[in-house]
Amino acid sequence: DNLFAVGLQTRQQLDIMRGGDTRVLCVDTTYCKKQYEIFLFSFLLPDGYGKGYPVAHFLTNHQDERTLHYLFSSLKERCPTLKISAVMTDDSKSGSNAHKGLSYLFGETRHLLCHSYLGRLWKWRMKMTCKDDKGLQVEVMTFLSAIIQEVSADFFQDLSNSFIEKYSSRCPQFTENFNKNYMKRTVQWAKCQRLALDGTTDSIPVCRDLSEKLKSYFKNRKVKRKIHDLMLVLLNFWNDIHVDVQTNGTGVTSNEAENWDNEPFLQTLDFQSEEIRASNEAYDELEKLRNYLQHPNVKNHQQLAQHIANKMTNVTAILKELTEQCESIIPADSVQMHTETEVATKNIIDSVTY
Structure with a gap:
């Protein structure tokens, strides 16, 4: 009950997973308590340079074995050729459950702790x-x-x-x-x-890089960020690595780099873009409207409801455009998605009396 789950994977990340080699899969877990009270599971694969790159992300408010097994099964569906020799995590409960969930899918695998x-x-x-x-x-x-x-x-x-x-x-x-x-x-x-097993994989620097990026994102945030903001942070983190690969030749083998486009994937998705600003402004407007509806002197509910509907149409269109630029890991028919847009719409419309 009350399950929230979102999976995120770009086309390039899926291509990396389809490498075919048996590798150590690193799972970085972050508890986003300050903002969302949800868990972020980031999957990373090491490379020949001792660095590595993220290949998938999951956001969920549950960390039990059963839920993670169900969520991670989409990895098997999207990449049946993926072979895992071991799973590397931290020494937390979330890391242990992630290893167990993956073992159910890919067979018994070694559980390694990051040095x-x-x-x-x-x-x-x-x-x-x-x-x-x-x-x-x-x-x-x-x-x-x-x-x-x-x-x-x-x-x-x-x-x-x-x-x-x-x-x-x-x-x-x-x-x-x-x-x-x-x-x-x-x-x-x-x-x-x-x-x-793999004597060269003791820890993955990119896991630390991702953790530092998330710490910087959450630190001193007085205004609550939205889920789509966090998703864009993850996509931009991938873009940074992608650019580094193509300009410096680090973090990936040369053969893989040659198969990629010259321009970074989703390079326009930054916090200063017109779409992101419009989306954030729409969310802020909805929050103001919600507070306004709670005022006892509000009478013209029908006009406000129409204004809300127009705002939600704009927000939905923006988020749809952004979502179409990447592929979700979670199949739409297997996991019920709950977005902040849907929640905001329901809460506001339920408050309106015609």
Whole structure:
């Protein structure tokens, strides 16, 4: 009940997914609590340059295994040739559920933890448990870096045992957490146990780039953004990578770059474009009308209703034009879409008394 779900994928992103090689699929999860209280799942594929590129995005207000399995099934429908050797996520519940949902679709796959994420998480926990000893923080993080990057299984075990023995008395809380939560699942993060799978994929810089882009988008937002604004941020992020690929030759193999057009896809979709300004102005106008309708002295409801209908026609036409420029991952007949336009229309029209 009350499911909200939107999938987004450009034609070029779908072409990348159809590469045919068995690869590690990275899933970056972002909880958009401040603005929408929904989850953003971004799918990224690594490349030969150690960077990678986004190939799909999902927005949903549910993160359980069943919902994610249902949403991600559209990936299988759109790209049946996609082969996944492993799924790399952060160490959150959302990441774990994303791995399980994909495993149901593509068969049992390895679950890997991103090294960059683990490094930031361990560093944060060290600061929380050993606030007054910065020297110890640096020492522990250096030791952990050696452990996580060790390629010899035997030496990895020796290093891990030495770490626990050495720091169990100096930072007991951190060491206990590390021993309890990570030493029992080293297959997910130890480099020595993922060499046969893909020894070059430990973390994807583009995941961090996307996270920083989203943080910049949400930071200090006093005015609530709309869902279509966030979708445009994701599309523009892809455009930035696409331009970088074509101008610098990074982030994608040369053969793939040669098959792309010279101009970036959806290059006109920016926040300063006439269509986006018109859409935002229409939404703001609808919000004003909604507040106006709540005023007890409002009498001419029929005239206002006609004005609202005209505004909604403009908004719907703008959003339809934007939507037609990209392809939605979610099939229209399998998931009931609820857009802000529909919600705004229903709320306002329901308030009108003829």
